[in-house]
Amino acid sequence: MVDPGNIVKESSAEKPARPKKLFQAVLFGLIFGFLLQKGGVAKFHILIGQLILQDFTVVKIMLTAILVGMIGITFLNSQAKVNLHIKPTRLGSNIIGGLLFGFGFALLGYCPGTGAAALGEGNWDAIFGMAGLVAGSYLFAEASGFLKKTVDKWGERGKLLLPDLFHMPRGILVGILTVIFTVGLIALERFFPR
Numbered sequence: 001m002v003d004p005g006n007i008v009k010e011s012s013a014e015k016p017a018r019p020k021k022l023f024q025a026v027l028f029g030l031i032f033g034f035l036l037q038k039g040g041v042a043k044f045h046i047l048i049g050q051l052i053l054q055d056f057t058v059v060k061i062m063l064t065a066i067l068v069g070m071i072g073i074t075f076l077n078s079q080a081k082v083n084l085h086i087k088p089t090r091l092g093s094n095i096i097g098g099l100l101f102g103f104g105f106a107l108l109g110y111c112p113g114t115g116a117a118a119l120g121e122g123n124w125d126a127i128f129g130m131a132g133l134v135a136g137s138y139l140f141a142e143a144s145g146f147l148k149k150t151v152d153k154w155g156e157r158g159k160l161l162l163p164d165l166f167h168m169p170r171g172i173l174v175g176i177l178t179v180i181f182t183v184g185l186i187a188l189e190r191f192f193p194r
Contacts, residue, residue, distance in 0.1 A: 032113065033113070033116060033117045033120055036061075036113055036114055036117040037117045037120070037121055039057065039061045040057055040194075041057060041058050041061055041114050041117070042114050042117035042118040042120075042121050042123070043118070043123075044109050044110070044118070044123065044125070046058065047105075047109050047110060047111075047114060048109050051105070051106055051109075055192075055194075056188050056192040057194055059188060060185060060188055060189065063181050063184060063185050063188075064185065066181065067177075067178060067181045067182070067185075070174055070177065070178070071174065071178060074170060074171070074174045078171075086159040086160075086161065087159070088156065088157070088158055088159055088160075089155075089156075089157035089158065089159070089160040090151075090152050090153075090154065090155060090156055090157070091154060091155025091156075091157065092151045092152070092153070092154025092155050093147070093151050093152055093154070094155075095155075096151060104129070104132065104136075108126075108128065108129040108132070109125075110126050110129045112129070112133050115129040115130055115133070116130065
């Protein structure tokens with residue numbers, strides 16, 4: 001049974017941390033947007049170049065981010081510095097969400113992060129994407145009750161991780177993926193320089 005007194009203590013202890021967390025979120029969001037802009041992925045022609053397989057800047061940036069994040073999170077988790085908060089794998093939701101994301105990206109030429117960076121850079125065409133993002137978020141929130149009863153149940157696989165899927169220790173899989181991603185980045189840079 002949960003002690004209500006304990007809940008009040010935890011809630012009041014978290015309150016001073018909220019402004020700090022909000023500040024950190026804003027700070028890291030600004031840094032992320034700055035890095036997207038500096039990487040060139042806030043430019044429409046680079047994003048469209050990726051979609052028509054002529055400019056691989058986006059893939060290079062995403063592979064680098066995945067590589068750094070994968071190694072960093074795995075290390076920090078092994079040192080008990082961070083906890084993993086794994087979302088359940090739901091094939092129906094993942095497939096439908098991926099298709100909607102891809103359709104919106106192809107139609108607009110921006111994803112949410114690059115759209116925000118492009119808007120910050122002064123590309124006013126991205127404002128339609130940001131308006132769509134807000135409208136879509138609202139519609140998703142309104143439909144979430146229905147989606148939990150329907151789409152979220154399609155292909156429910158639980159909290160699935162790649163090491164579990166491949167039946168190998170996390171560190172070994174991270175090592176293998178590090179080599180594959182590094183070789184891929186080198187090949188992309190050699191055959192598709194910017």
